[in-house]
Each structure stands twice: as C-alpha cells, then as structure tokens.
Amino acid sequence: MMIQDIQAQRLHHTYIVSGDRQSALPEILSFIEKDCGMSVHGNSDVFVKEYDSFYIDDTRDIRNLQQQKTLDATQFFVLSMKSITNQAQNAFLKIAEDPSVRTCFFILLPNHEVLLPTLKSRAVLIEHRGGALGEYKDLVTSFLAGTPKERLSIVEKFHPKNKDEIDKEQIGKFLSELEVSVSDRRVLRDIYDVKKKLLATGVSVKTLLEHLSMVVPYQK
Numbered sequence: 530m531m532i533q534d535i536q537a538q539r540l541h542h543t544y545i546v547s548g549d550r551q552s553a554l555p556e557i558l559s560f561i562e563k564d565c566g567m568s569v570h571g572n573s574d575v576f577v578k579e580y581d582s583f584y585i586d587d588t589r590d591i592r593n594l595q596q597q598k599t600l601d602a603t604q605f606f607v608l609s610m611k612s613i614t615n616q617a618q619n620a621f622l623k624i625a626e627d628p629s630v631r632t633c634f635f636i637l638l639p640n641h642e643v644l645l646p647t648l649k650s651r652a653v654l655i656e657h658r659g660g661a662l663g664e665y666k667d668l669v670t671s672f673l674a675g676t677p678k679e680r681l682s683i684v685e686k687f688h689p690k691n692k693d694e695i696d697k698e699q700i701g702k703f704l705s706e707l708e709v710s711v712s713d714r715r716v717l718r719d720i721y722d723v724k725k726k727l728l729a730t731g732v733s734v735k736t737l738l739e740h741l742s743m744v745v746p747y748q749k
Contacts, residue, residue: 530655532556537564540603541653542628547641548657549702550609554579556657557635561605574602583613588620595629604629609637611698618645625651639701643728658705665706673710673748680742688735695734697727711745719744 532546532553537560546553558569558577569575576594580587591606613636625634625648634652638644641654672683687700704724708717723737 530653532560532655532657535560535564537566540633542632543625543634543636543652544655545641545644545649545652546635546637546655546657547639548705550637550639550698553637553657554607554609557607557637561607565603565605567602567605573597574604575607576605577607578609580608580610581612583608583610583617585614585616585620588617588624591621592624595624595632603631603633605633605635607635607637611639612643613638615645618648622648622651639698640724640728642725658709665703668703669706669710672707672742673745677742680745681739684738684742687738697734700727700734700738707745711748713746716745 533556535544546557554577561567561575562569567575569577576591591608594606595604622645628634636652641649668683672680675683687703688695701724704720708720711717711720719741723741726732726737727734
C-alpha cells in the first residue's frame with residue numbers, strides 16, 4: 530500500500546510508514562488537510578511531532594492527549610521517529626488493540642522491521658520511497674559497477690571513525706536503494722540481513738558494510 534491509496538472515508542486506526550520519513554511527512558499532512566478537510570496548523574486534533582527515539586513516557590503522553598479529543602472531529606497523531614523502544618511498543622500496543630473512536634495514528638520510521646510483530650499485525654504497513662532515496666541512485670550504480678576496492682571506498686563514508694557520527698538512517702536509505710537495484714534472491718536476503726543487524730546496538734557497521742561489498746555480484 531502507498532500513502533496515496535489511503536481513503537479518508539475508510540481510515541484505519543494505525544498506519545506504519547517505513548522508508549523516507551522526510552518526504553513522507555508532508556504527504557501525510559497534505560492528505561489530512563486536503564482529503565480529510567482538517568487544518569494541520571493550530572489544531573488540537575492534529576498532533577505532529579518528530580522524535581530521535583520514542584520512549585514509553587512518550588506513549589503515555591499520547592494516551593493523555595487522546596483524552597482531550599474533540600468529540601465530532603477525527604483526531605490525528607503523526608509521529609515521526611528514528612527508533613522506538615520495545616517498552617514503548619508494548620505500551621502503544623494497548624492503544625492499537627483498543628483504539629479510541631475516530632482516532633488515526635501515522636507512525637513514520639526508517640524500517641518497520643524494528644517493530645514487534647504484534648504491533649505490525651494491528652496496523653496497515655506502507656513502504657514509502659521518496660525523493661531522499663533518489664539521491665543514492667547514482668551512488669548505488671557506482672557501487673554495483675565498482676571493484677572491491679572502489680566499493681569499500683564508497684561504503685567508508687557510512688562508517689566514520691567517530692562512531693557518534695554514524696547515521697543508520699542514511700545507511701538504511703542506501704540499502705533500500707540497493708534493494709531495488711538487484712534481483713538475485715540470495716543478494717536480497719544478504720541486504721535484508723544487514724538492515725536487520727544494523728538495528729542492534731553495538732554492532733560493527735564497518736564489518737557489515739564491508740561484508741556486503743564482497744558478496745554483492747558485480748553489475749554494469
């Protein structure tokens with residue numbers, strides 16, 4: 530499913546949008562404003578917030594905001610985050626299992642694989658490939674056509690010596706662009722495994738990307 534397939538007259542209570550959050554956010558806000566007829570500015574029934582990490586306390590805040598809902602209007606929560614803790618997911622699951630009437634959640638994050646299966650099963654999943662991913666198209670083309678040494682040079686930009694500067698969200702976008710550029714199932718599995726392992730803490734980004742540089746077949 531894509532964002533443009535959402536129908537204002539048949540809203541689900543929870544949508545999980547994975548991929549490029551930066552381009553997905555304005556599309557969702559446009560949908561709320563144009564299709565649902567609700568202003569996204571200065572409207573207490575449209576809550577929009579970006580998080581680096583979403584914690585259990587954030588879920589409690591959302592639950593409290595639900596109690597302030599206007600009776601006649603649909604209440605929208607648009608929550609964009611880089612990551613979400615398991616504790617927060619379990620707390621949010623209780624909201625998703627028993628949603629308030631006319632309440633709709635949009636959860637935006639880089640990769641829905643980070644979510645618990647129980648939470649995903651109660652939501653509509655949307656894979657969003659937006660403009661920000663396109664910036665990696667030329668880089669992926671060079672990567673696929675490159676020698677092992679050239680590939681290592683390309684992925685080096687994603688694992689700087691200062692670990693605090695590693696941006697896993699940007700790595701995920703590069704890997705997502707790589708996914709749509711190959712067709713070999715084994716290679717796709719390798720890419721998927723790397724994306725999943727990147728979600729873990731303490732993982733060696735350098736080792737994962739160097740491994741991928743070695744196993745992906747050369748492609749003109």
